[in-house]
Amino acid sequence: MNKDQALQLIETARKEGRKTLSEYEAKQVLTAWDIPVTREILVGDRAALAGALNAIGFPLVMKGCAAEIAHKTEKNLVRVDVRGEAEAVAAFDGIMAGLDGKGGVLVQEMIGGRRELVMGLTRDPQFGACVMFGLGGIFTEILKDISFRKAPLEHHDAMEMMGDIKGHKILEAVRGMPAADTGALADMLIRIGQIGVEIEAVAEIDLNPVILDGARPVAVDALIVVK
Amino acid sequence: MAPTTTQTSPIDFERIFHPKRIAIVGVSQEGLGFGAGIFVSLRLIGFEGEIFLVNPKGGELNGEPIHRSVEEIPRAIDFAIIAVAARAVPEVLEACRLKGAAGAEIFSSGFKELGTAEGIALEQEIVRVAARGIRVIGPNCFGIYCPRSGLTVLPGPDLSRETGPVAFSSQSGGMAVDFANAGKSVGLKFSKVVSFGNGCDLRETELLDYYREDPETGLVAMYIEGIRDGDAFFESLRRTTARKPVIVNKGGLSAAGRRAVQSHTASMGGSREIWQSILRQANAVQVGDMGEMVQTCLAFSLLPPQTFHNITVLGGGGALGVAAADLAENFGLQIPAFEPDLAGRIDELLPKPGSSPGNPVDVANPFVPPKTLKAIMRLAAGDPRIDLQIFTSLLHHYKNMAMLTGRPIKAVTPYLELADDIREVAAETGKPIVVILSNPKSGPDHLDVVDMFVDARRAFIERGIPVFAELRDALRAIGHLNAYYERKS
Numbered sequence: 001m002n003k004d005q006a007l008q009l010i011e012t013a014r015k016e017g018r019k020t021l022s023e024y025e026a027k028q029v030l031t032a033w034d035i036p037v038t039r040e041i042l043v044g045d046r047a048a049l050a051g052a053l054n055a056i057g058f059p060l061v062m063k064g065c066a067a068e069i070a071h072k073t074e075k076n077l078v079r080v081d082v083r084g085e086a087e088a089v090a091a092f093d094g095i096m097a098g099l100d101g102k103g104g105v106l107v108q109e110m111i112g113g114r115r116e117l118v119m120g121l122t123r124d125p126q127f128g129a130c131v132m133f134g135l136g137g138i139f140t141e142i143l144k145d146i147s148f149r150k151a152p153l154e155h156h157d158a159m160e161m162m163g164d165i166k167g168h169k170i171l172e173a174v175r176g177m178p179a180a181d182t183g184a185l186a187d188m189l190i191r192i193g194q195i196g197v198e199i200e201a202v203a204e205i206d207l208n209p210v211i212l213d214g215a216r217p218v219a220v221d222a223l224i225v226v227k
Numbered sequence: 228m229a230p231t232t233t234q235t236s237p238i239d240f241e242r243i244f245h246p247k248r249i250a251i252v253g254v255s256q257e258g259l260g261f262g263a264g265i266f267v268s269l270r271l272i273g274f275e276g277e278i279f280l281v282n283p284k285g286g287e288l289n290g291e292p293i294h295r296s297v298e299e300i301p302r303a304i305d306f307a308i309i310a311v312a313a314r315a316v317p318e319v320l321e322a323c324r325l326k327g328a329a330g331a332e333i334f335s336s337g338f339k340e341l342g343t344a345e346g347i348a349l350e351q352e353i354v355r356v357a358a359r360g361i362r363v364i365g366p367n368c369f370g371i372y373c374p375r376s377g378l379t380v381l382p383g384p385d386l387s388r389e390t391g392p393v394a395f396s397s398q399s400g401g402m403a404v405d406f407a408n409a410g411k412s413v414g415l416k417f418s419k420v421v422s423f424g425n426g427c428d429l430r431e432t433e434l435l436d437y438y439r440e441d442p443e444t445g446l447v448a449m450y451i452e453g454i455r456d457g458d459a460f461f462e463s464l465r466r467t468t469a470r471k472p473v474i475v476n477k478g479g480l481s482a483a484g485r486r487a488v489q490s491h492t493a494s495m496g497g498s499r500e501i502w503q504s505i506l507r508q509a510n511a512v513q514v515g516d517m518g519e520m521v522q523t524c525l526a527f528s529l530l531p532p533q534t535f536h537n538i539t540v541l542g543g544g545g546a547l548g549v550a551a552a553d554l555a556e557n558f559g560l561q562i563p564a565f566e567p568d569l570a571g572r573i574d575e576l577l578p579k580p581g582s583s584p585g586n587p588v589d590v591a592n593p594f595v596p597p598k599t600l601k602a603i604m605r606l607a608a609g610d611p612r613i614d615l616q617i618f619t620s621l622l623h624h625y626k627n628m629a630m631l632t633g634r635p636i637k638a639v640t641p642y643l644e645l646a647d648d649i650r651e652v653a654a655e656t657g658k659p660i661v662v663i664l665s666n667p668k669s670g671p672d673h674l675d676v677v678d679m680f681v682d683a684r685r686a687f688i689e690r691g692i693p694v695f696a697e698l699r700d701a702l703r704a705i706g707h708l709n710a711y712y713e714r715k716s
Contacts, residue, residue, distance in 0.1 A: 120492025124501045126457035132492045140491050148496060148504035150461055157508055164507070206490035223490050 003198075006032035010201055013067070014226055022067045024106055026222040030207075033191040036184070037219045040108040049092055050085070052107040059083050059110045064095045066103025081110060111218050115170055115177065116209035119188060119219075121151070121196045123203055129196030131189050133161045135170065136209035143167070151193030158186035181215040188217060203227040239362060240437055243330035244419055245376040246305035249274075250297060250326070252281040252319050253311035253335075254288055261310035261334045263288060264381060265370075271384035274377035279304065297322035304328050306378075308370065313337030316366065317352040324361035330429075331363055332370035334381065339425050340367050350427050357428040368424025369400030372407055374417055375443070380404050391416020392445030392528050394438040396431060399478075400424060402450045402517065409521045414688035415528060418443040432460045439467040446472040446527045448520055452479050464509040472527050472711050473511045476520050477502050510714045512707045519703065522695060526704035527711075529693040530659050534709045535615040537561050539607045540587035540698075541600070542619025542663070547698075548587030551617070554699055558706030562586050563612050573606050593621035594628065597641050601648035608656035615705070618649065619663040619698060622683060626668060626676050636675045642683035650690040661701050662687050662694045 001009075006029040013021055021029065027037040041052040042065060053060070064077030072078050077098050079091040088107075095105050116136035124130050127150045134146030147164035149157045162168055162182060171180040188210070195202055204225035210217050249269075254262035262280075266288060269278060279300045280293045287293055294300055297307075297319060307323035309316060313335050323331050338350040350366065357363045364370060369380040374390045381400070386407050393415050397403040403422035410417065418441065423430050431454055438444045447467060454460045467473050480499040506513045514520045538560055540551040555562050565573065565586050574584035576599055582591035588603060604616055622640050629636040653660045664684060668676040687694045695701035 118491060120490055122490070122493040122496040124457070124496060124498075126454055126498075127461060127501060127505055128457060130496060130501055130504070132495060134495070140495070144495060146495050146500065148501050149508050150457075150505050160507075161504075164504070204490040204493045206492045208491055225490060225493075 001028045001032045003032045007199065010199060010224075010226055014201060016067075018067050019225060019227075020067060021224040021226065022065050022103065023063065023072075023222055024065050025067075026205075026224040027219070029195070029224060030219060030222060033195055035188050035191050035207075035219060036217060037222065038108045038111060040106050042104050043092070043107055044104040046089070046092060049088065049105075049107070053085060053088055056107050056109050060088070061106075061108040061110045062088065062091045062095060063106045063108060064099050064103065065106040066099060108220075111211045111213045111220055113177075113211040113213045115180070115212040117170075117185075117212070117217065118146070118206070118208040119192055119210055120207060121192050121202065121205035122148075123196070124150075129193065131158075131161075131193045131196070133158075133185075133189055134165055135167050136211075139167075140208060149189075149193070151196045153190045153193040155186055155190065158189040161189060162186070177212070178215040180212050181217065184215075185210075185217050188219075201226050239329040242305040243362060243364075244371065244373045244378070246276055246329075246378070248277045248279065248302055248304045249306045249308060250279045250281055250300055250304045250323060250328070251308045251310070252297060252323070253309060254280045254282050254293060256282070256284070256286040256288055256293065261381060262308070265308055265310065265334070265379075266291070268379050268381065268384040269377065272377050272379045272386060273388060274379075276305075276376070277302070297326055300326060307331035308334065309365075310334040313346070313349055313366070317349065317356055320353060320356045320361065320363070321359075324356060324359060328361055331361055332368065333363060333365035333424075334368065334370065335365075336367040336424075338366045339427070350425065354427050363428035364421060365424040366427065367400075369403055369422040371422075372403070372417065372420040380407065380420065380422060383407060387411045387416065389416050390418060390443065392418060392443075393448060393524050394418045394434075394441065394444040394446070395420045395448045395450075396434045396438075397422050397450040398424065398426065398431075398452045399450055406448070406450070406517060406520065409517065410524065413521055413525055413694070414684070415521065415524055418445075426455070430455060432456065432463045435460075435463045435467055435473070439463070439470060444471065446474065446524060448474045448476075448524050450476045450478060450517075450520075452477075461505060461509055464506075464511055468510040468711070468715065473509075474514055474520055474523050474527070474707075475506055475511045476514050476516065477506070510711060512711055514707070518700075522700045522704045523707045525693055525695070526661075526701070526708050529691060530615075530661075530705075530708060532712060533614075534712045535560070535659075535705055536709065537563050537612045537614050538705075539604075539610075539613055539616045540619065541590065541603060541607065541616060542587070543590050543593050543595075543621040547619055548583070548589050551587050551619075551698055551702075554702050558702045559709060560702060560705065563610075565607070565610060569606065569610055573603055576602050576606075593624035597645040597648045600645070601652055604649070604652045604660065605656065608652065608658045613658060615658055616653075616660045617663060617698070617701060618660055619665070620645070620683075622664065622680065623666050623668045623673075623676050625679075626673065629675070636679045637682060640679055640683065642679070643686050646683075646686040646690050646692065649687070649692055653692070660692060661705070662692055663696075663698050663701055664694050665697055 024042045062079045118136035120132045129151040130148045147161040173179040206223040207219040307328045338346045372380045400422040438447045570584040583589040625640040
């Protein structure tokens with residue numbers, strides 16, 4: 001997807017009166033700004049499932065995907081570590097039932113890695129588009145170990161944000177895990193800021209978690225709120 | 228929306244901060260109220276220009292005639308101080324503009340801050356007059372203090388006439404007065420202090436733009452509640468910190484409004500987190516309260532523009548050394564132990580027993596003569612790792628010596644000698660020495676000690692030696708200095 005198509009996608013969502021993009025749509029937008037996301041295929045019916053399983057490969061993650069679903073885990077719409085076709089078909093049926101026919105199932109590569117980060121964008125009433133970086137997953141809310149910068153970001157702003165958080169050592173080489181590719185992380189933060197600057201209609205972006213697959217960061221879940 | 232303000236030329240700021248002729252509109256013969264108060268304050272602080280008083284009732288105040296209207300003033304004016312009822316302000320402001328005033332400060336309240344339709348409309352009226360060619364400070368403020376010209380804020384007849392590097396702007400009038408007073412008592416010197424109240428015309432960003440170019444201003448301090456234009460403020464801040472330190476106390480951080488948010492990012496983006504991050508991004512120094520702002524300004528104005536990472540701590544008491552080491556770490560400062568050879572040479576100078584020559588250096592008792600302390604500081608500065616020294620004085624103990632000898636404490640405390648010695652060592656080694664003057668004896672039984680401390684502090688400050696009341700204050704201020712100069716490139 002290129003930037004024009006991404007803009008079109010956002011416009012369509014707004015015309016439909018939606019406040020959020022689906023995870024699949026959000027990741028397409030992110031891709032247009034070269035932000036690394038999981039490889040994934042949106043599957044609408046059982047017939048298309050086999051092709052997706054082949055393309056992504058096991059183990060994989062399956063998630064319910066519809067525009068207005070913000071908390072997939074709480075609604076039991078996520079299956080991780082799906083290892084075979086039978087398991088995948090059962091997961092597909094279960095998720096589709098939970099969706100009541102809206103949307104489809106996202107078949108997604110499973111990213112291995114224990115370090116979870118969060119990145120995002122908010123619009124501050126005084127300073128406008130601000131990019132956020134912090135510890136991801138459940139630690140986002142518990143530790144609130146986060147840092148912001150006003151967009152647009154320069155490279156040194158992004159590097160500094162990573163140093164700002166108390167848990168910055170998580171980005172270093174620890175316990176057999178390689179040091180994070182901070183250059184790639186900085187690019188992601190800069191590009192999130194660009195989206196905020198370039199598209200006024202984007203109100204919030206939330207990439208949580210961004211998992212470090214070895215050194216390489218990948219956005220595993222994504223939410224884009226439009227206005 | 229507020230109209231976009233036009234850039235005021237430097238010559239206009241010159242007439243605003245250093246007016247030759249001013250009008251005070253709204254003085255009463257009874258000598259009560261803001262107008263008469265500011266007149267008395269201006270006379271007491273020694274404003275040298277001409278002052279024209281205005282009140283429709285006429286008469287005189289302290290021998291000065293009161294004109295019945297601005298139009299009646301026989302000469303053109305540079306600046307106006309307006310303290311009339313809110314409803315009369317726009318008309319008076321227009322009259323001052325026609326009299327040639329480059330600017331006016333409006334003490335009067337009763338505008339936007341009330342939140343009433345009338346208040347808001349009156350303030351808009353002021354903005355319209357201002358747009359015709361007069362810059363406005365206020366309304367609802369205490370105005371300008373400029374030591375060079377002798378302009379002062381409202382209750383400020385006793386502020387200093389000494390000019391110096393610190394510029395301050397504040398939404399709050401009370402904060403401006405308190406900061407000017409607190410600054411004076413610790414030896415801060417100001418270039419300009421502006422309390423701009425509602426800030427309907429001139430406010431934080433334009434003042435920052437001015438301070439950036441002002442040759443008299445070496446560092447800027449600000450008290451901010453809200454800003455008008457986040458982008459413009461951020462840009463101005465960033466450009467200013469590239470040249471001068473900017474110290475910001477942002478008020479109202481706890482009152483972050485809750486917003487309906489769907490993402491983690493937005494829910495985490497409360498005003499505290501964003502402000503903290505933005506100030507860091509712009510390399511401004513964020514302080515938590517006025518005390519910290521005073522201490523930080525003191526460090527920035529008296530210490531050279533560089534970072535200080537390795538320090539010595541010299542003073543009495545082993546516990547003090549432990550506390551210093553613990554505190555220093557919090558602010559990113561190291562107290563490296565001296566090499567055995569250097570420690571040995573310092574040890575030769577120390578009284579026995581009870582002293583300790585490592586770093587921190589415990590001098591064991593408060594009555595070590597200044598010349599011994601001087602020799603120790605000279606040796607310690609010889610350690611090539613050391614950037615700065617901290618001397619923790621125990622001058623309050625001289626009260627005991629005063630009682631034993633029956634002499635006044637000022638006569639037995641060697642603070643002048645100490646101040647001279649410290650200045651000498653700092654100058655000769657090129658490594659600044661910061662003095663801590665803690666005074667546990669500050670109660671009503673010890674007013675003689677308090678009095679001695681005031682003199683001692685003055686003696687140090689006059690020699691360019693920064694003095695802090697507590698070690699923690701000094702270390703925190705030095706930490707701020709380090710953060711700023713490290714990031715400034």
